[in-house]
Amino acid sequence: MIDPRQTLPLSGRFWRSTFSGQEDTLLAPAQAPNGRWHHDGQKALYVSQTPEGCRVALRVYVKDGDPARQIYPIQVTHARIVDLRDPKVREAFDTRLSDLHVFWSDLMASGDPVPTWNLSDRLRKIGADGILTPSRSRPDLTHLTLFRWNIAGGPTVRQLGDPLTF
Template identity: 30%
Template sequence: MKTPRRGFAGIVYRAHHPMWAYDALSGNGAKKYGGRFNRPGCAALYTAIDPTTAWMEAQQGFSFKPQPMTLVAYEAICKDIVDLNDGDVLKSLGCSALDLGCPWEYMATQNQEPSTWLLVDRLLHLGIAGILVRSFAPGCTANNQNLVLWKWTEAESNTVRIIDDFGRLPKTRGSWLGE
């Protein structure tokens, strides 16, 4: 069965540590450390469909003691997206909802490959640019949705553009440091 692809067009959000707001499109943090849907060395842009989910993703279970964040909105127009909320799509990929919620961080520290990393390897091989998937951040439900991208640009078929009409985001790390 061919993996069903869909498009996505809309506004998505990320909550950043304020110091990294100048680099809001890079995916470098995910590339360096890895994440649920990307192994270290693979850049990923984790975004949320709504601001509340972005906040919960950034706080990662520490919502009782919120830390400062910079909320950034993006306009996303992407092709080649797979909807992992669809049970039939998951089944066609040999995956389950339980696989998506695997304890990926623990597995990685035990030198095990998380099932989500193996899934992403397959999707990348198929030319998939990203996924729609529920958030697994503490306190989130199936209603909290993320768009995770591995292939994006500011111009082309998987376009992600920061919405900063008034130029409020810093342009360099030095601007954060007062340089």
Template identity: 30%
Template sequence: MISRGKEVVAMDHGEPVIRRDSALMRTVTGSFFRAVDPAYREAALSGSRSAGRYSPPGVPTLYLSSSQAGVDAAMVAHTRDKAPDLEVLRFSVDAARIADLRDHDALRSVGIEPADAAAEWQDVVAAGGSPSSWRVRETLERLGAQGLIDPSRKQPELWHLTLFKWNTDGAPRVREVRAR
């Protein structure tokens, strides 16, 4: 990657482009990936409806990875509910007002402790609780965020994009890119 002022430009690896808009918010454009059960392929753009790191059950949230390697890393944490044969789909994304969880100083400046985003969530949900990462989302939404950049906990050089809303007026635009 190379940097031009406030803009970070991806080289020819197909990596998404991230532009810094403020201390916390970014604009993100490019290709992203998502693993789905082939039986639910047509609903892939509907987002996840089950509980997730940043989503209570029933709250649609679109979880994407910035690379196919990111999909593999993310799936390590979801071995208990993973379908045996997942299909990796590619999406084109144009998203503004995305909070960057990799910038710990910016998070703390708005009252978010980075450890709350990274804390264990699956066992908390299984026990009927609300994980701290759901409160991180709530705070970011109050600040106008439409999603977040989430660093991979398995491989720190990788990252994911979580969208709180998409494909509605004023929200990030996401479309599937189908192979020709």
């Protein structure tokens, strides 16, 4: 199924934002039916390596009048991930950095193929638990997307502590 040379073990602290009062959904999959790395009912958990990564990733989604948000520390344990920050790994999967950073929603709206969906489908098929990617607007920041978690044989994800203010 998965070639261990294509994945890395990953455990560590990451961060996820949620609206205040919705902490019970902190470990739930993304609510939107489609996102950068999921489509058509697939599950994805989007987290960042730092609180700043959360702020940057959500910048385009924050609207005036939104409820307050908080950023929670999340512990990820025993994940097998593909590190798409590495140019050699991208090359092995025939993917360019520009493919990772497309405006997927614009492509979807125009009916064009979404390269991130194609890649995530391939990675799910080979058994990867998730991916590390550089932020589109701040490449010095890292995002983790998990395709599966808190199920038998998959990585474990849990809230680690108290939240920070968004």
